[in-house]
Amino acid sequence: MSAINEALRAAAEQFGTPLYVYDAASITRQYQKLTTAFTSHPTRFFYACKALTNVAILRHVLSLGSGLDCVSINEVKLGLHAGFAPENILFTPNSVTFEELTEAKNLGVNLNIDNISLLERFGAAFGGSYPVCVRLNPHIEAGGNYKVQTGHIDSKFGISIHQLRHLERVVKSTGLHVRGLHMHTGSEIKDVGVFLRGLAVLFDAAGRFPDLDFLDLGSGFKVPYKPGDTETDISSLGQQVAAAFATFEQEYGRPLECWFEPGKYLVSEAGYLLVSVAVVKQTTATVFAGVNSGFNHLIRPMFYDSYHHISNLSNPAGAERLYTVVGNICETDTFAWDRLLPEIHENDLLAFHNAGAYGFEMSSSFNSRTRPAEVLLPEDGPLRLIRQRQTFEDLLAGQLA
Numbered sequence: 001m002s003a004i005n006e007a008l009r010a011a012a013e014q015f016g017t018p019l020y021v022y023d024a025a026s027i028t029r030q031y032q033k034l035t036t037a038f039t040s041h042p043t044r045f046f047y048a049c050k051a052l053t054n055v056a057i058l059r060h061v062l063s064l065g066s067g068l069d070c071v072s073i074n075e076v077k078l079g080l081h082a083g084f085a086p087e088n089i090l091f092t093p094n095s096v097t098f099e100e101l102t103e104a105k106n107l108g109v110n111l112n113i114d115n116i117s118l119l120e121r122f123g124a125a126f127g128g129s130y131p132v133c134v135r136l137n138p139h140i141e142a143g144g145n146y147k148v149q150t151g152h153i154d155s156k157f158g159i160s161i162h163q164l165r166h167l168e169r170v171v172k173s174t175g176l177h178v179r180g181l182h183m184h185t186g187s188e189i190k191d192v193g194v195f196l197r198g199l200a201v202l203f204d205a206a207g208r209f210p211d212l213d214f215l216d217l218g219s220g221f222k223v224p225y226k227p228g229d230t231e232t233d234i235s236s237l238g239q240q241v242a243a244a245f246a247t248f249e250q251e252y253g254r255p256l257e258c259w260f261e262p263g264k265y266l267v268s269e270a271g272y273l274l275v276s277v278a279v280v281k282q283t284t285a286t287v288f289a290g291v292n293s294g295f296n297h298l299i300r301p302m303f304y305d306s307y308h309h310i311s312n313l314s315n316p317a318g319a320e321r322l323y324t325v326v327g328n329i330c331e332t333d334t335f336a337w338d339r340l341l342p343e344i345h346e347n348d349l350l351a352f353h354n355a356g357a358y359g360f361e362m363s364s365s366f367n368s369r370t371r372p373a374e375v376l377l378p379e380d381g382p383l384r385l386i387r388q389r390q391t392f393e394d395l396l397a398g399q400l401a
């Protein structure tokens with residue numbers, strides 16, 4: 001059995017299930033793939049921490065040299081708590097109040113503003129004294145699930161490129177200093193052409209903003225979920241982005257940094273959700289494997305129709321049979337339909353793969369079931385508990401009955 005499977009079994013043994021386990025070496029590998037792909041042009045990476053905010057993970061990502069992309073003031077505070085310098089934090093919120101934006105400004109982090117009314121207020125209050133980045137909506141369809149696309153015409157995200165003239169007026173009249181332009185067209189983008197089309201739109205817009213330091217292409221790097229899936233070809237993207245910048249900079253007259261905000265790419269494959277099979281239930285239609293977890297712990301299959309690979313760590317060499325793997329929530333709660341898996345018995349240990357991004361982070365205590373513990377498999381040293389399993393007392397905490 002592979003080293004990672006042994007570590008997972010040991011983690012389940014030591015800490016029980018359901019359990020999230022994160023492999024630090026995998027995060028390091030993914031980060032190094034990114035930095036290697038983008039050596040030809042000055043590029044900075046800001047880990048989009050909404051994928052997984054455990055402070056131990058933030059510290060690991062910090063140790064690799066990454067910055068941090070945050071979407072709420074509390075993520076900003078978590079980042080500062082983990083040790084990120086304010087200038088290495090980018091705050092990219094949407095639908096936030098001016099007060100939340102100002103609080104982030106007072107913490108000294110980079111601001112990415114995605115709304116003209118907020119820019120007007122910010123400019124009126126601070127003029128050009130605090131440079132900002134502006135989030136544009138380039139109206140590029142990223143493909144994939146509509147729920148994870150942000151660049152389409154109905155999207156709430158960003159300022160439409162068709163409003164550039166208005167944006168320019170606001171900037172001129174308030175004296176705002178725009179030092180970056182940003183776009184993020186969604187998640188799971190296979191086609192590097194999507195990034196390059198977006199970059200062309202940013203180049204076009206950049207002509208109106210003479211004081212830029214960077215262009216931020218957001219994220220959306222795809223990782224493989226199913227066997228045979230491909231990931232975004234980032235080394236090809238790195239070369240094409242560098243070439244595009246080289247041409248553009250001659251026109252613009254100055255070098256600009258390229259920024260990215262990878263979330264899933266860094267942490268998805270690093271994470272496993274370990275569950276135990278409570279029951280095997282034969283019905284007239286199928287065989288269910290009912291596990292001690294549910295969409296309260298991993299919502300992606302029910303929310304996005306996502307595929308998560310499953311392995312049976314207790315019986316890896318067993319004969320394959322068809323199963324429907326379900327959770328224990330009183331709701332339709334299916335992890336996988338008609339999945340061929342090595343024969344499952346009650347008490348077997350199953351692992352959901354690619355559970356690092358938007359796994360624990362989107363979990364809840366629905367049905368008054370507690371949230372799992374989290375464990376880090378460090379690059380050296382023993383397994384480390386990095387979040388305690390929720391308890392019954394935690395469910396009562398804060399209630400004033």
Ligand SMILES: *Cc1c(COP(=O)(O)O)cnc(C)c1O
Pocket residue numbers: 048050051069071092184186187188218219220221261262263264265357
């Ligand atoms: C969610 C998000 C990301 C990360 O997206 P992934 O698909 O996880 O890489 C990056 N930037 C912004 C602004 C986001 O909202």
